[in-house]
Amino acid sequence: MKTKEWLIEKTLLLMALSAVAMLALIAIFVFIEGTPIMAREGLGHFLLGRKWAPTKGSFGIFPMIVGSVWVTIGALVIAGPLGLACAVFLVEIAPRKVADIVRPAIQLLAGIPSVVYGFVGIVVLVPLIREHLGGPGLSVLAASIILGVMVLPTVISISQDALEAVPRTYKEGALALGCTHWQAITRVILPAARPGITVAIVLGLGRAIGETMAVIMVVGNAVKVPAGLLDPARTLTSNIALEMAYAGGDHREALFATGVVLFMFIMLLNSLAALRFGRRRPSP
Amino acid sequence: MAGSTSIQPIAELLADRYMAQHAGPAVEVQGGGSSAGIRAALSGAAEIGMSSRQLKPEETGLKEYLMARDAIALIVHPGNPVRSLTKEQVRGIFSGRVQRWEAVGGRSGAITFITREEGSGTRGAFEELVMGKETEIAPDGIVQDSTGAARAIVATDPDAIAYISLGMVTPEVAAIALDGVQPTHESATDGTYALTRPFLLLTKGEPTPKARAFLDFVVTPESQATIAEEGYIPVKPAGRGSGA
Amino acid sequence: MKRLNPEVTQRIATVCLWAAAGLALSVLAYIIILVLAKGLPVLTPHFLLASPERMGRAGGIFPTIVGSLALTLVALVVATPLGVGTAVYLTEYTQPGRLAAVIRFGVDCLAGVPSIIFGLFGFIFFVIRLGMGWSVLSGGLTLAVMILPTIIRTAEEAIRAVPGSYREASFSAGATSWQTITRVVLPAALPGVVTGIVLAIGRSIGETAAVIFTAGTALRLPTSLFASSRTMAVHFYILAREGLSMPRAYGTAAVLIILILLINTAANALMVRFRARTQ
Numbered sequence: 001m002k003t004k005e006w007l008i009e010k011t012l013l014l015m016a017l018s019a020v021a022m023l024a025l026i027a028i029f030v031f032i033e034g035t036p037i038m039a040r041e042g043l044g045h046f047l048l049g050r051k052w053a054p055t056k057g058s059f060g061i062f063p064m065i066v067g068s069v070w071v072t073i074g075a076l077v078i079a080g081p082l083g084l085a086c087a088v089f090l091v092e093i094a095p096r097k098v099a100d101i102v103r104p105a106i107q108l109l110a111g112i113p114s115v116v117y118g119f120v121g122i123v124v125l126v127p128l129i130r131e132h133l134g135g136p137g138l139s140v141l142a143a144s145i146i147l148g149v150m151v152l153p154t155v156i157s158i159s160q161d162a163l164e165a166v167p168r169t170y171k172e173g174a175l176a177l178g179c180t181h182w183q184a185i186t187r188v189i190l191p192a193a194r195p196g197i198t199v200a201i202v203l204g205l206g207r208a209i210g211e212t213m214a215v216i217m218v219v220g221n222a223v224k225v226p227a228g229l230l231d232p233a234r235t236l237t238s239n240i241a242l243e244m245a246y247a248g249g250d251h252r253e254a255l256f257a258t259g260v261v262l263f264m265f266i267m268l269l270n271s272l273a274a275l276r277f278g279r280r281r282p283s284p
Numbered sequence: 285m286a287g288s289t290s291i292q293p294i295a296e297l298l299a300d301r302y303m304a305q306h307a308g309p310a311v312e313v314q315g316g317g318s319s320a321g322i323r324a325a326l327s328g329a330a331e332i333g334m335s336s337r338q339l340k341p342e343e344t345g346l347k348e349y350l351m352a353r354d355a356i357a358l359i360v361h362p363g364n365p366v367r368s369l370t371k372e373q374v375r376g377i378f379s380g381r382v383q384r385w386e387a388v389g390g391r392s393g394a395i396t397f398i399t400r401e402e403g404s405g406t407r408g409a410f411e412e413l414v415m416g417k418e419t420e421i422a423p424d425g426i427v428q429d430s431t432g433a434a435r436a437i438v439a440t441d442p443d444a445i446a447y448i449s450l451g452m453v454t455p456e457v458a459a460i461a462l463d464g465v466q467p468t469h470e471s472a473t474d475g476t477y478a479l480t481r482p483f484l485l486l487t488k489g490e491p492t493p494k495a496r497a498f499l500d501f502v503v504t505p506e507s508q509a510t511i512a513e514e515g516y517i518p519v520k521p522a523g524r525g526s527g528a
Numbered sequence: 529m530k531r532l533n534p535e536v537t538q539r540i541a542t543v544c545l546w547a548a549a550g551l552a553l554s555v556l557a558y559i560i561i562l563v564l565a566k567g568l569p570v571l572t573p574h575f576l577l578a579s580p581e582r583m584g585r586a587g588g589i590f591p592t593i594v595g596s597l598a599l600t601l602v603a604l605v606v607a608t609p610l611g612v613g614t615a616v617y618l619t620e621y622t623q624p625g626r627l628a629a630v631i632r633f634g635v636d637c638l639a640g641v642p643s644i645i646f647g648l649f650g651f652i653f654f655v656i657r658l659g660m661g662w663s664v665l666s667g668g669l670t671l672a673v674m675i676l677p678t679i680i681r682t683a684e685e686a687i688r689a690v691p692g693s694y695r696e697a698s699f700s701a702g703a704t705s706w707q708t709i710t711r712v713v714l715p716a717a718l719p720g721v722v723t724g725i726v727l728a729i730g731r732s733i734g735e736t737a738a739v740i741f742t743a744g745t746a747l748r749l750p751t752s753l754f755a756s757s758r759t760m761a762v763h764f765y766i767l768a769r770e771g772l773s774m775p776r777a778y779g780t781a782a783v784l785i786i787l788i789l790l791i792n793t794a795a796n797a798l799m800v801r802f803r804a805r806t807q
């Protein structure tokens with residue numbers, strides 16, 4: 001009996017380590033494929049080089065790094081305030097019946113495949129931008145809007161948890177002191193929930209920077225540093241997915257190296273969220 | 285078989301026909317691109333590789349079978365008055381030197397040019413045939429990873445220009461003349477239209493009996509007629525329906 | 529500076545918050561209506577049950593439905609035991625400590641890894657290094673790694689929600705901890721665990737980037753684990769990208785959206801039942 005229990009415990013431990021092991025495997029294999037070319041080209045040249053012509057031996061991913069940063073910030077400018085507003089609405093304002101409709105709807109928004117978002121972007125949003133704002137339509141702006149919608153559920157559900165975790169007594173105290181409900185929200189509840197909201201934003205950043213298929217369809221993929229919101233750009237993710245099918249040799253290594261850079265960005269954001277704030281996020 | 289996504293549609297179609305007529309092992313067609321097709325043939329991962337560009341000097345050890353030729357057409361929005369460009373003007377547009385339509389006889393507007401991604405056979409052929417050794421495609425261009433995506437943009441954007449397979453040109457876009465020659469089936473077949481590339485099937489050494497049978501099937505008159513129907517240029521004109 | 533009356537601010541703010549939620553909902557409604565309006569007319573039994581012809585320009589999408597199901601099944605067969613095992617270990621066998629923290633951090637990080645990285649990894653590891661080629665197996669295993677965190681987290685939450693009194697009763701009846709887990713805790717947590725699995729199915733079916741480089745794009749009906757297969761999401765992407773057939777692209781998207789709707793509804797219903805039972 002004892003040995004059986006012992007065996008079970010160790011088996012479960014092995015299973016529990018699977019997630020960590022997978023993460024390690026992913027890191028190892030992407031790094032093995034991607035780092036040699038970074039070493040050969042020189043890290044500085046690879047990261048800061050502005051010319052990407054992989055079939056002719058130029059491997060600079062600076063435009064993609066800038067592209068990813070622009071698009072990600074753009075997405076957060078949209079999803080941050082809107083997501084927070086939705087979370088406050090769900091927790092503080094919405095009557096129960098309304099909340100019961102809105103909550104699963106937000107979950108549904110998270111379930112829609114990214115290719116569908118990209119498709120809607122290309123048939124609806126891109127022509128709209130081209131006709132009303134100018135430029136080719138395929139742009140940083142189009143990608144930001146689509147990504148903004150896509151990361152909305154992440155921002156909402158984590159901010160919502162943060163808001164719900166604020167003790168009721170804080171709000172009751174504020175109301176008892178004669179604050180309006182809105183004053184209680186802005187002066188007491190939101191400040192108390194700030195660490196959780198920050199995590200929501202950081203994880204939203206992570207999702208936005210990692211999104212691929214929707215972005216590739218609407219961002220235009222031009223390999224240059226975008227000069228404005230209406231310019232096309234290329235992100236790290238779209239660089240990989242766009243050329244992976246064709247790539248061999250140095251070219252493929254350079255795409256894995258792009259993956260290494262993306263992986264580092266993501267791990268940085270994850271660590272920020274997990275370590276700094278020491279709180280778990282709910283499932284996406 | 286694996287390789288060029290430009291050849292894939294016609295290869296799938298021929299494979300279906302082939303399997304309908306011949307019992308025996310299935311012919312599986314994978315995409316991946318010309319370079320991947322060449323590597324797959326070399327490594328033996330595929331019995332037949334497909335390449336929509338000429339092999340480079342360093343890509344040796346493969347037997348080539350010409351299956352068809354394909355013309356690359358320059359396309360613009362049907363509402364764009366420009367219907368003809370010289371090779372020099374096209375080079376200017378895609379290298380970023382010419383940025384406005386009025387500079388090439390069009391109405392006022394900035395040119396949006398659309399190119400394919402690095403590694404694409406269509407891009408390789410376009411670079412080789414139009415851009416030449418000295419000029420490069422400018423980085424400002426929109427990059428799309430498929431013919432259809434490039435065509436869809438041109439169909440909706442009055443200021444866009446792209447290059448795609450002649451077989452993929454639809455009425456939503458207008459194919460324009462290059463150096464005064466309109467890309468048509470005839471001009472591409474008789475060689476007056478200069479922008480054509482080969483569709484190559486590749487085997488490492490002698491083909492296996494199974495591969496041999498399919499390679500033979502591809503150049504039968506019926507298959508070549510199918511190739512012509514799909515808008516490509518057959519290599520054996522024998523089976524071609526006249527006036528297509 | 530003139531300050532607004534707090535009551536007025538309150539009213540304006542409330543309107544804004546309602547508007548924000550309304551905006552989020554209308555985006556969702558717009559996407560669903562757009563896809564269904566153009567896709568539903570295409571959805572005939574023939575479309576669902578016939579093979580595609582001419583690269584998907586004609587015919588149906590049957591092989592891609594099978595492809596999606598096959599990949600999802602492989603992913604679930606691998607990820608469910610691993611995920612539930614991990615959750616059991618985390619909840620029943622560890623005290624909060626360094627090991628648990630490392631495992632949780634690993635799970636959180638894995639959950640944050642973008643699908644394109646899973647695609648790169650699956651391609652180099654399963655397709656190339658392990659020699660599985662573009663196949664149902666490579667794609668399914670890649671998806672398994674991807675959905676593992678979803679299953680772990682929901683299972684962990686569900687197991688944690690099982691009241692401690694259940695366990696105490698079981699122990700006092702002389703059961704071992706393993707007996708308690710398999711006979712008392714897991715059955716009680718089952719609806720929650722299943723919710724996680726259902727959500728994972730949703731993610732697998734909608735995934736493109738991780739699958740396209742691992743399962744390939746062959747349009748034939750997959751006949752073995754080692755056959756390349758195209759999923760519905762990948763097929764939709766290719767149809768839409770290549771402009772092969774817009775009606776069929778919308779049709780495929782409609783099938784995806786309907787499946788996601790069903791899956792989410794099922795997950796929600798399960799969750800509601802589970803909460804009602806454990807509270």
